[in-house]
Amino acid sequence: MAIWNPWRGCHRISDGCRYCFIHEGDKKRKQDTRIIEKTLQFGAPIQQTKQGYKMKSNQQVFVCFSSDFLIEEADVWRQDCWKMIKERSDLNFFFLTKRIQRFEKVIPPDWGDGYNNVSIGVSVENQQMADERLTYFQTLPIKHKTIACQPLLGPISLSDYLTDIQLVVAGGEYHKNARLLNYDWILSLRKECMSHQVAFEFRQCGTHFIKEGKEYQLTYQQLFSQAKKAGINWYP
Numbered sequence: 001m002a003i004w005n006p007w008r009g010c011h012r013i014s015d016g017c018r019y020c021f022i023h024e025g026d027k028k029r030k031q032d033t034r035i036i037e038k039t040l041q042f043g044a045p046i047q048q049t050k051q052g053y054k055m056k057s058n059q060q061v062f063v064c065f066s067s068d069f070l071i072e073e074a075d076v077w078r079q080d081c082w083k084m085i086k087e088r089s090d091l092n093f094f095f096l097t098k099r100i101q102r103f104e105k106v107i108p109p110d111w112g113d114g115y116n117n118v119s120i121g122v123s124v125e126n127q128q129m130a131d132e133r134l135t136y137f138q139t140l141p142i143k144h145k146t147i148a149c150q151p152l153l154g155p156i157s158l159s160d161y162l163t164d165i166q167l168v169v170a171g172g173e174y175h176k177n178a179r180l181l182n183y184d185w186i187l188s189l190r191k192e193c194m195s196h197q198v199a200f201e202f203r204q205c206g207t208h209f210i211k212e213g214k215e216y217q218l219t220y221q222q223l224f225s226q227a228k229k230a231g232i233n234w235y236p
């Protein structure tokens, strides 16, 4: 697994961004997240040593975990990234976006039915964002599609949008003021995924978590350990 952050910085676009981990991290470092800038890692996938590419073949590359790959300010740089992605057909690139509506404006001219080595995840935090973003997402030619309901801010139904989806992940919010996550919402989403034969993963609880009517306050480590303990990931 590798991480490739060709640029950094982002601005909030919807309610799920309120406690964005990039903004929270930058606040501690006193860095202005709203400035979108290229990083020194920009050309990482095609950097070479005498032995060949530095980024080893046959691995998953997580793209833009310090920004949103489809953010407007990066339009001038993105075509170079697509070229690198195409050149490295031996790697599988994955990015997550809240800006899927920009997709058709920013794909490379030879995208066709989608690059085989690109997986795209759309992030939706509530029913409104699911309806807005996934209605469009389901029309797009993308070879590998996932949906991320994280942070999940309310009950949600994805049953209209699960065709051709390979994985749905869900989880709560981490912050001292985090909004509640009710375990019933997770179970209901899992049930929908199972009935559509779509893989489901419960990635993390929320700092403020409700299970069977009782509210819990969890530490950062417990977010993951308790989700794992629930043992509800499901694969067709």
Ligand code: SF4
Residues within 6 Å of the ligand: 010, 011, 012, 013, 014, 016, 017, 020, 021, 022, 023, 066, 067, 068, 098
């Ligand atoms: S779009 Fe993603 S990276 Fe950008 S502010 Fe929202 S949560 Fe953070």
